[in-house]
Amino acid sequence: MSYTHEFGVLDSTNRQSSYDTYTPERFDCVSVDGEWVDGFIEELNEMRTYFHSYDRPGFGLDECGITLIPHESLALFYQVVKQVMYTHESDELHRLISKIAQAQVEQKDMIHFGL
Numbered sequence: 363m364s365y366t367h368e369f370g371v372l373d374s375t376n377r378q379s380s381y382d383t384y385t386p387e388r389f390d391c392v393s394v395d396g397e398w399v400d401g402f403i404e405e406l407n408e409m410r411t412y413f414h415s416y417d418r419p420g421f422g423l424d425e426c427g428i429t430l431i432p433h434e435s436l437a438l439f440y441q442v443v444k445q446v447m448y449t450h451e452s453d454e455l456h457r458l459i460s461k462i463a464q465a466q467v468e469q470k471d472m473i474h475f476g477l
Contacts, residue, residue: 365396367423368475369458371465372430380415381428386475392457396477398446399423405442409435429474436466 370389386393407422412430423429431439440462447455465472 365477366393367396367399367477368393369461370473371461371468372471372473377416381430381473382414384428384475389473391473391475392454392461394454394458398450398452398454399425401450402442402446405445406439409438411435423474423476425476427476429476431472431474433465433469433471436462436472439472440466 368386368391370386370391372389403423403425409422410432411420411422411424412418412432413420413424414428414430416430420429440459443455443459443462447459462472
């Protein structure tokens with residue numbers, strides 16, 4: 363069975379209390395096949411994140427839930443995905459790199475929807 367992860371850019375001015383609903387279309391998310399994410403998810407275990415709300419800090423991506431990735435963590439996220447692209451060519455990873463770069467330029471956080 364195929365599954366995807368969704369990544370989008372949050373409006374940094376609206377830090378609602380929690381993100382509990384699967385709404386990737388709301389954040390213009392890009393889809394990345396789960397097998398790609400499985401290939402680099404462990405490398406993100408040191409990345410500062412939040413789970414479902416900004417009052418639940420953690421590290422890495424929540425594979426089966428919603429992760430908020432603060433702007434400060436995007437450099438590491440970008441670096442890890444770019445490293446994968448050196449050895450594997452993928453349109454999905456290109457779109458993810460573009461989405462991360464967009465968030466960096468706009469100085470916004472990202473949202474991740476797991477399985």
